Amino acid sequence: MLRIGGQRARLAVLVPSTNTVVEAEYQALAPRGVTVHTGRMYVPAPSVASDTDTTRLLTDVRDAVPGALRSVLTCLPGHVALGMSAPTFYGGVEGAHAYETELARTAGVPVTAGSTACTLALRAVRARRIAVLSPYRPVNDVQVRAYFTGGGFDIVGYRTLLCTSATQIAEVDEKTLTAEAERLARTRPDAIVQVGTNLWFAGLAAELEQRLGLPVLAINTATLWAALRATGIPDQVEGAGVLLAAH
Numbered sequence: 001m002l003r004i005g006g007q008r009a010r011l012a013v014l015v016p017s018t019n020t021v022v023e024a025e026y027q028a029l030a031p032r033g034v035t036v037h038t039g040r041m042y043v044p045a046p047s048v049a050s051d052t053d054t055t056r057l058l059t060d061v062r063d064a065v066p067g068a069l070r071s072v073l074t075c076l077p078g079h080v081a082l083g084m085s086a087p088t089f090y091g092g093v094e095g096a097h098a099y100e101t102e103l104a105r106t107a108g109v110p111v112t113a114g115s116t117a118c119t120l121a122l123r124a125v126r127a128r129r130i131a132v133l134s135p136y137r138p139v140n141d142v143q144v145r146a147y148f149t150g151g152g153f154d155i156v157g158y159r160t161l162l163c164t165s166a167t168q169i170a171e172v173d174e175k176t177l178t179a180e181a182e183r184l185a186r187t188r189p190d191a192i193v194q195v196g197t198n199l200w201f202a203g204l205a206a207e208l209e210q211r212l213g214l215p216v217l218a219i220n221t222a223t224l225w226a227a228l229r230a231t232g233i234p235d236q237v238e239g240a241g242v243l244l245a246a247h
Contacts, residue, residue, distance in 0.1 A: 008033035009231050011224075012077035012107075014068050014084065015039070016061050018046045018166035018198065022083035025202045025220045029244065031235035034228065039072030041065060041084070046166040051139035057166060058087055058140075065103070073107060080104075080111045081227040085197045085219055086136060088113035089143045092150040110230055114219045117226035118193050119151050124247040125215040127191035131157030131184035133177070135169045135196035144195055157187030169198040177201060181208050181216065191215040193222075206241040215242050 011030070015022045017040045026036045041064035047053040061084055069080070080103065082088055088096050096115040104111040122130060130153045134141055141160055148155055159180045163169045177199070184192050192212075194201045197220055205218040218241070225243050228235070237244040 007035055009035070009079070009228075009233055010075060010077040011036050011227055011231070012072040012075070012080045013038055014041060014065060014072070014080065014082050015197075016041050016043045016064075016084055016166065018043045019083065020167070020170045021198045021200055022220055025200075025218075026081075026083075026224050029202060029221060029224050029237060029240050031228070031233060031237060034233060037072055037075045037077060038083075039068035041068040043166065047164065048137055048166055049164040051137055054137045054139050062087055066106070069103065069107060077109060079109055079227050079231045080107050081223050082111065082113045083197050083220070083223070085114045085195050086140045086143070088115040089140070089147040089195070092147050093119070096147065112223055112227045112230060114195070114197060114223045115147055117223040118195070118217065118219055120226050121217045121222040121243050121247075122153065122191055122193060125191050125217070125242060127189070127215060128152070129154045129156045129188070129190045131155070131187050131189035131192045132159070133180055133184060133192060133194040133201075134158070134160040135163045135172065135199055136160055137162065156189050157184040159184055166198060169196055170200060172199060174200075174204055177204055178208065181212065185212045185214065189214065191217060193217045193219070195219050197223075202240070206239060209241055217241070217243060
């Protein structure tokens with residue numbers, strides 16, 4: 001007999017319609033009794049082959065947020081996580097905080113953005129010198145760099161995959177991701193942090209921590225972790241990396 005367990009917390013997550021990773025990784029990582037409920041944001045054109053295409057996609061995502069949020073709020077979640085990455089880095093630390101505050105006011109419950117979650121995770125593992133793995137184009141990477149440096153981190157390594165579509169991000173294989181993480185490790189950071197919620201990285205990050213001997217933080221893991229802790233769920237999850245296992 002399948003035993004799901006009692007519902008301890010309901011977590012809403014907003015996900016672009018092009019994303020095939022967030023829901024699977026959240027479901028795999030969530031402690032027993034924490035249920036994940038998705039509001040999907042329609043993205044009509046997934047191309048990010050240029051900065052212009054990327055900016056258009058970001059506009060589509062932002063425009064779709066209110067509808068996706070409205071639909072998922074009817075299940076009465078206790079917290080909202082943003083399963084999108086790039087928009088949450090725009091405007092630096094102040095911009096991320098303002099965006100969370102705006103959405104929380106609409107939702108009536110707290111909201112956690114991926115950018116904020118990465119900051120909290122990096123502080124939890126006491127990292128100041130960081131290396132960043134990104135799937136983005138230059139227009140987004142500029143914002144990611146500015147966010148982390150504005151938050152007091154020193155970026156000692158940065159690798160970008162230059163993916164050409166939002167859906168292609170999910171097609172990057174483990175061999176490529178491992179090679180990029182190994183290059184970043186050679187810059188001797190305190191931690192590696194990955195951005196881009198449609199990269200399959202949560203499970204690989206936990207393996208890379210053992211191989212490289214330093215924290216490797218996946219944005220989906222960090223966002224789920226931050227939302228759980230903010231909701232009062234203290235469970236430690238073994239095998240999911242140092243963040244969920246020890247913080």
